[in-house]
Amino acid sequence: MKSKVKLAPDQKIIVYYFSGTGNTQIIAKKIVETFNSKGFTATLINIENVTTISIGNSDVIGIGFPIAGFSTYPIVFDFLQKIDTVHGNYAFAFDTMGGTSLWGIMGKLKTILANKGFRTLGFEEFKMPPNLFVKFPENSRRTRVEKGLRRAEDFVNNLIAGDLSWNRIPIVSEVMYRLSHALFSITEYKWHQKILKMKVDTTKCNACGICSSKCPVKNIIVQEKAVIGDHCQYCFRCVGVCPSKAISGIASPRSLHYLAEGAQF
Structure with missing residues (x-):
């Protein structure tokens, strides 16, 4: 179901992101640039630099991150836990990936934000060049990046128009999230x-x-x-x-x- 919530230029937007090797960063930058080009006041913040989170300074937040192990990194979940409960602020999210997420984060993130009082607007996934296992030819990498940046502009246009959805597949989303969480738990041990x-x-x-x-x-x-x-x-x-x-x-x-x-x- 589409959100049907149209955004207005007087709404302040903060886009928080984490990026390992840059894919999420350049998509997040394009999203902020596109909002600002349409008269909005949008700000970009790297979650690595966040010590306190003041959602009260924004009407809408965006959260961007890379896919890792069908979900995302512990640093992103740590950030999500720092977000205070709100009353009706809006949220959207996006991820970048070289492969697939198998819906391992989409449903869990929506639940986390809804439990904190956010009204969710939409979620988008961007296929970008991979940073593990295989090296794409230069022209293939460039094509993926260019397509991703164009889709980032479309994403903003659809957010503004209220023409996006944030669906989840209940059983699959939860199973993939739990699998990812189990995989990352090994980082707590020296034998990783x-x-x-x-x-x-x-x-x-x-x-x-x-x-x-x-x-x-x-x-x-x-x-x-x-x-x-x-x-x-x-x-x-x-x-x-x-x-x-x-x-x-x-x-x-x-x-x-x-x-x-x-x-x-």
Whole structure:
């Protein structure tokens, strides 16, 4: 069922996002730019920089994130828990992915926001270049990004017109969410490295510290070389930002080394 709630330019909008290697960031930027071009006041905020959340400063919030393990990262769920209960504010959401979500986050997120008092407007998924397992040819990556940016503009137009829905598949959504949650629970244990094997090639690492400064969960320290800690959430930003291509893993080899064009970290 479509929301049929039309947005007006006097409504203030804040778009919160998390982005591992830039796909979600560039989509979030396009969404904010499109709102502002249509007379709205929209602001973009990276959830890594959020210490307090004042929803009272906005009439509408957007939440964007990458798909990970059919759901999303613990850092996103931690952010959601910080949001205070509201009374009738609107919310929309979007995700980016290289593969599929299998609806593992759509239903759970709607439930979380509804329980906090939000009226949900719409949800959209954007297929973008993957940052793990395979490297797309340059022209294929560019095509996906261009299509994603066009769809971001359409997403905003549909939000404004009240022409979006936020559906969920009750059993499937819950099952995929629980599976994802179980998969990420291994990041609490030291043996997770034995499974996914994120590692630093000490012959390439020059201890520049870029990976450490960019890690969203402060999981990398630099001694004589970079050392990956025990709380990695596998966003693969460190792989993408390392100028020496010294960091890799089973899911994200050095040959991939992906950062979205135009993303800034």
